Amino acid sequence: MSIFSVDVGGTNIRCAVVSTDGEILHRKQLPTPPGLNPNGLLAILKEQAKLAGDEIRSRGLSIEAAGVAVPAPVPMGRDAKLTQVPNLPGLEGVRLSAMLSDGLGVRVLVENDAAAAAVGENWKGASRGANTSAYISLGTGIGGGLIIDGRLRRGPDGSAGEIGHICIEKNGRKCGCGSRGCFEQYASAGAILRLARRNGLKVATSEQVFELARHGNRDAMLVFQRVGYYLGILSAALINSINPDSIVFGGKVAGAMRFFGESLKKEAGYRSFRAPFRRCSIVRGKLGDDAAILGVARCVTARDDEADRKHP
Amino acid sequence: MSIFSVDVGGTNIRCAVVSTDGEILHRKQLPTPPGLNPNGLLAILKEQAKLAGDEIRSRGLSIEAAGVAVPAPVPMGRDAKLTQVPNLPGLEGVRLSAMLSDGLGVRVLVENDAAAAAVGENWKGASRGANTSAYISLGTGIGGGLIIDGRLRRGPDGSAGEIGHICIEKNGRKCGCGSRGCFEQYASAGAILRLARRNGLKVATSEQVFELARHGNRDAMLVFQRVGYYLGILSAALINSINPDSIVFGGKVAGAMRFFGESLKKEAGYRSFRAPFRRCSIVRGKLGDDAAILGVARCVTARDDEADRKHP
Numbered sequence: 001m002s003i004f005s006v007d008v009g010g011t012n013i014r015c016a017v018v019s020t021d022g023e024i025l026h027r028k029q030l031p032t033p034p035g036l037n038p039n040g041l042l043a044i045l046k047e048q049a050k051l052a053g054d055e056i057r058s059r060g061l062s063i064e065a066a067g068v069a070v071p072a073p074v075p076m077g078r079d080a081k082l083t084q085v086p087n088l089p090g091l092e093g094v095r096l097s098a099m100l101s102d103g104l105g106v107r108v109l110v111e112n113d114a115a116a117a118a119v120g121e122n123w124k125g126a127s128r129g130a131n132t133s134a135y136i137s138l139g140t141g142i143g144g145g146l147i148i149d150g151r152l153r154r155g156p157d158g159s160a161g162e163i164g165h166i167c168i169e170k171n172g173r174k175c176g177c178g179s180r181g182c183f184e185q186y187a188s189a190g191a192i193l194r195l196a197r198r199n200g201l202k203v204a205t206s207e208q209v210f211e212l213a214r215h216g217n218r219d220a221m222l223v224f225q226r227v228g229y230y231l232g233i234l235s236a237a238l239i240n241s242i243n244p245d246s247i248v249f250g251g252k253v254a255g256a257m258r259f260f261g262e263s264l265k266k267e268a269g270y271r272s273f274r275a276p277f278r279r280c281s282i283v284r285g286k287l288g289d290d291a292a293i294l295g296v297a298r299c300v301t302a303r304d305d306e307a308d309r310k311h312p
Numbered sequence: 313m314s315i316f317s318v319d320v321g322g323t324n325i326r327c328a329v330v331s332t333d334g335e336i337l338h339r340k341q342l343p344t345p346p347g348l349n350p351n352g353l354l355a356i357l358k359e360q361a362k363l364a365g366d367e368i369r370s371r372g373l374s375i376e377a378a379g380v381a382v383p384a385p386v387p388m389g390r391d392a393k394l395t396q397v398p399n400l401p402g403l404e405g406v407r408l409s410a411m412l413s414d415g416l417g418v419r420v421l422v423e424n425d426a427a428a429a430a431v432g433e434n435w436k437g438a439s440r441g442a443n444t445s446a447y448i449s450l451g452t453g454i455g456g457g458l459i460i461d462g463r464l465r466r467g468p469d470g471s472a473g474e475i476g477h478i479c480i481e482k483n484g485r486k487c488g489c490g491s492r493g494c495f496e497q498y499a500s501a502g503a504i505l506r507l508a509r510r511n512g513l514k515v516a517t518s519e520q521v522f523e524l525a526r527h528g529n530r531d532a533m534l535v536f537q538r539v540g541y542y543l544g545i546l547s548a549a550l551i552n553s554i555n556p557d558s559i560v561f562g563g564k565v566a567g568a569m570r571f572f573g574e575s576l577k578k579e580a581g582y583r584s585f586r587a588p589f590r591r592c593s594i595v596r597g598k599l600g601d602d603a604a605i606l607g608v609a610r611c612v613t614a615r616d617d618e619a620d621r622k623h624p
Binding site: 073075083084131132144146148149151153154155156157158159160161162163165166167168169170177178179233236237239240241242243244245270271272273274275276279 | 385387395396443444456458460461463465466467468469470471472473474475477478479480481482489490491545548549551552553554555557582583584585586587588591
């Protein structure tokens with residue numbers, strides 16, 4: 001089976017065709033148009049699905065299903081509405097799976113992007129072979145996905161795995177989720193930038209903080225150590241509460257893991273139960289931007305397997 | 313099938329015989345001898361299993377397996393050792409399942425007590441029918457058990473569900489687990505007593521704080537409000553990360569839920585994503601001291617069901 005696999009982000013839309021065994025047969029990236037709405041997204045995906053279909057036809061293949069990863073909690077069920085999509089507000093209130101299935105003429109599975117990436121890394125990447133694994137996506141915010149006993153667990157409202165919104169500073173910074181003091185406020189790209197500026201660094205993006213650290217700037221390195229400290233506390237929460245075989249860090253900030261990995265592991269070790277800490281490998285993702293594309297394709301085929309098991 | 317079901321606590325050992333459909337056919341409670349060691353426990357259980365077996369024999373029944381709940385993480389596998397048993401240190405380093413199976417002459421499943429209680433409440437109690445449910449045991453410490461998609465998840469080291477050891481005060485009180493600032497330090501019976509004394513109440517136990525609250529003492533009521541505040545933050549962490557249908561509070565402190573329930577729900581609502589918060593019922597357990605006895609019996613029969621599924 002060939003799956004049309006899409007990762008819709010706030011900045012880019014990545015399209016690919018993925019085979020059942022995880023080969024990427026085709027790939028295309030486009031900038032996300034400002035103010036993207038459902039019809040705009042459908043038009044883009046229709047066009048890209050046609051191009052992709054034409055390309056793989058020469059190999060005797062065709063697109064049989066589609067998977068779409070989005071930066072939002074995705075409730076269960078074909079008719080479920082997206083309710084909170086802060087980075088793509090034009091998609092709020094949309095029954096995306098039903099709309100895209102009708103529009104593209106194939107079955108479309110929609111999944112949260114970090115959850116999809118968790119599946120991708122578990123299938124072909126850093127947590128391959130792990131029975132239980134947490135994926136933490138470090139970008140503008142902190143996303144997450146939990147694989148427990150071999151299956152992605154998203155919950156009926158699609159919010160399971162939103163570990164960036166566990167509280168660590170009860171009277172801390174206001175968070176976009178409505179609460180305050182969530183880990184997202186202390187260990188995301190936004191947090192890095194804020195922390196760096198507070199420490200007197202003249203930077204406009206978290207990437208610049210990374211560049212400074214790479215050139216040996218001590219203040220920039222201290223920023224990442226602080227981020228690692230918080231991520232260590234978060235990792236310990238996961239180790240103590242789900243006993244995972246691995247915790248995988250992805251997203252653009254994970255590229256700086258060499259600057260925050262040490263403080264992260266030290267803090268996680270201090271705060272975790274011993275046996276599960278020793279078991280858990282804490283690593284950077286291996287698939288980069290392909291994690292969600294591969295993962296959502298895997299979700300499509302896994303859903304089929306499951307249906308087969310239920311209705312043999 | 314009739315199961316000899318035991319809950320080994322720091323204070324009492326509760327023995328029972330439970331039928332496959334959850335009827336308690338016999339029950340006996342003994343004080344836990346000081347300095348309980350493995351041979352002492354085996355002797356008690358042998359005697360109690362014989363008494364219980366004699367009693368149900370008159371009904372044409374016999375004991376076919378046993379389940380034992382203990383206040384410790386229980387690693388997977390018949391030969392796994394208990395490594396950390398703070399309330400019964402005499403059992404540390406013991407391969408309890410193997411030892412009791414050999415000694416009692418029936419298969420013995422050992423499970424963590426809060427995990428067993430989670431299963432009990434999900435089977436016959438407050439979270440009946442819930443697909444995903446968290447159980448939080450409020451006693452001397454805070455224990456927990458997670459039922460995710462219909463199954464207890466303990467992890468290979470048996471530590472999954474140790475949600476009392478998620479950190480909330482990063483520089484807070486030293487915790488018995490080796491970390492500091494764990495929820496256990498702010499919302500257990502020990503925390504209640506400490507908080508009450510700090511607020512000037514002359515009390516020797518958390519039960520006395522409860523009695524004062526029951527008689528309208530405002531300072532005692534404020535203590536429980538504070539406990540509810542922390543438990544609300546913990547509940548939100550669970551709601552955001554596992555999207556449960558219910559969170560059930562058990563253990564002796566849960567009896568005071570009328571004094572901490574309101575602040576708990578208020579704080580949980582403030583800090584949770586909306587849809588999963590609306591879904592989640594936050595309630596007191598229904599089974600009291602029977603939760604672990606019923607749950608561990610259920611674990612024994614469920615393990616059989618599973619083996620049947622794997623080897624039909």
